[in-house]
Amino acid sequence: MRYDPPFHRTGGFWPALIALAVLAALPLVVTNPYARHLLILSFIFAVVASSWDLSLGFGGLFNFAHGALFAVGLYTFALTVKFLGLSPWLAIPLAGLAAVLVATVIALPVLRLDGIYVILVTIAVAQLLYQVTVSQSQWTGGTSGIVSLPALKLGGYSFIRDGRIGYYYTALALLVLSTAFLYAVVRSPVGRSIVALRDHKYLAIARGVSEGRTRLITLAASALFTGAAGAVYGGYVRVASPDVFGLSFLTLMLSILLVGGAATLWGPIVAAFAITFLSEAIVDFGPWREIAMSVLIILVVAFYPGGLWAAIQELRERLDALRTAARAALARRRGRGEREARMGGAPETMIATRHGRIAVSDTGGDKPAILFIHGNSACKEAFAKQFSALRGDFRLVAFDLPGHGVSTNADPETTYNVPAYAEVAEAVIAARGIARPLVFGWSLGGYVALELAARGHVPLAGLAICGTSPLAVAPEDFAAGYDASSHLILAGKPYFTRREAAAYAGSATAPKSPESAYLHRNLTRTDGRARAYMMTKITVVNWPRQMRMLRGGALPFAIINGADDPFLNHDYLRALTGSEGWPHDLVAIENGKHAPFFNTPAAFHAAFLAFCRAALARERAA
């Protein structure tokens, strides 16, 4: 199952583009050479740290020779430019290739080792490289390094002029290229293998991922732009000093990586600016600066292992929760009349539950009651057609799940999961005084309905689900019960781009039309955390209990699906309902898609009413 929109269709595209535009325009505002110097260093360090993130964060491969790869790039540049007279512009890619070559050599001992041994062997390699470099002083200048390297030039224009503007854009271009490269690697099949080896090594190997080959590629890919960055650094500071082999350079890069957030790609880039400016701001404190940076590393590792990037994500989550809560609050005040009209005049009331205040539409009366439970990122108005068509014979009740529609947002940890939603349904049934309702659950609401019935706290007259595959074992059956598609990723994705929102709403109910426009609009009100937490808490539900309840056959039950539901694995459902002793019906509605009650209401009502009548007749007989 994979969902891979191209970069320009992800939520990160605009922030990245804006950040790039700001950085490109910054020299117009920032003319101070020292500030520009820090920015240039930030770009170069961002390249080094984010490249390191590929092996350390994504690969879980602690390559402590990463600083040495930078040094290899630096010395390759210095030696080829100074002694071979190579053009600096050719020396930069050459330095990248040299670093790749060295990384390949490093990879050979690393291939067979794990954990701490990787660290030790890479430290040894770095030391070996350092010793070799320092001992060849006739070429490398020993511990004092190679000095007075030529500046970068284009035509006759030296990049030192105009406040280092040439270096600024060279370093920025390097950062853009490096980030594009890393982004592509991380999202490629190779990138998946890298992460898979880190997280589930033996499973990945069993699935055919070659550990040796992947490690080799990881190290080589992380070396390419590190070496090139070393060359640009050499062209900029115009000295190749063996200091870059040392622990303090490594510690600086490590602090950038960890403070930014390992395995995030963007985190180290953001942190490169923060750390570079921070460490320059306290440069006057001498040894205290190093102490402060080290304390920072320890604090981050101990208390905030996600780093700066996790903080940014947390902020975003909070802002998005505020936005959705504000939208719901506004809608509660303003649009009530419109919603009641939509629901055939059924009055809307707010009910206080332990999972927040819940909006309920109830046509009232003492006819047999049907409780409707909507699906993921929908709202009670999805059942508008049922409220106008069926209210003659039934009392109709529908409610907005917490974080959906005009119900309030709730604590994601306790509320955004199927058992809590079932508690909400119980609270609604109790508060509205509904006796023995028939329950109709759609999609996620189907699971809520199943859980409600399996808990057995309130008596039900019958249960029908739609677009839901009953599960016995999670997550195995979840993977089998649905057609693995991007829809399943979206169902658990906290933030939608416009395109994703339209795609999800379109496939869950119907493509945007005047009729479905309300549901499309409502989708973006849903608390994104409701999707994410619900999906990660799939496994907390007592699925076997649901299945036992269904197989017991005491409760009238039916599955009414669109025959062409794009998300269900219809074979799974056929196998389940065809299995021995399965006592219930499986009804397929032609052209119903994922929401037959919305797309083909006439056919749906025929099947649904037949079920309801049979269930009520069975109850009367009992």
Add this chain to the structure above:
Amino acid sequence: MDLQSFVSILISGVALGVLYALMAFGLAIVWTTLGIFNFAHGAFIAVGAYLAWQFGSAAGLGLGYLPGAGLAVAAMFLLGVATQFVLVRPFERQKDIVLLTVITTLAGATILTNLLNVVWGPRMKQIEPAAGGELSFGLVHLRSQEAIMVVVVGATLAALAWFLLRTATGRSMRAVAQNREAAQLMGLDVHRLYALTFGLAAAVAGLAGIFIASIRFMSPNMGDDPLQKAIVVVILGGVARFTYSIYAAFVVGMIEAFSTYYVGLYWTPAVLFGLMILVLIVKPEGLFGRRQRSV
């Protein structure tokens, strides 16, 4: 090569081996017992030397060589316990504790080294050797300080061996090293033993620092080179038993002595690191260890 130079190489190899055994002991015992690699070990060596200088030398408190060294070693024990408490213990329950503690002990090393810089400044210092002059027995010539070192270190290692092999506490430490859960079920206080291990490692590192400071010069970074040597020793020896790293220390000492003579001073570190990489590739469990490849 005449016999005279061969013997002097041999002797310098033994002297180095003794020193390396002392430097590597702490690293090895922490690794075998806690299963982590303490990168602050080199900083411990430096701190021990500076404390001994502060307590013992005339420029410091002037307590004299032996009291100064004794106080420094005791203080190092406390520093080791504190380090374990701050840099290792918070991560004990985490799955990737090995990698996390690499990061925290590296940071700890930076902190200690820079604190030395803040307190005592970057100027070189030296601890006056306990004894000057040379000793000669036939072909054997060595500095008195080296002779003392060989004797003291030999005694220290013997005492440590006795402690680890014969006393209840030492046996408990080895039990925790072999199987933490089982040791815990037997009622051993794992945290206390971990702290004790770290303290012992730091104290021995401090002792090594005192010796280094009397045959070389002291600087805040004086622990960097010993740390690298200790890493080479521990890798070569393997972690199955702490005694392996003592054998390995002599192997490394000899290799270094002969390599300095034949290959040259500059290339010797490269030879050692090359050898270490070779061992890691061919026999990651160490020269003396049996095949047992887990982290």
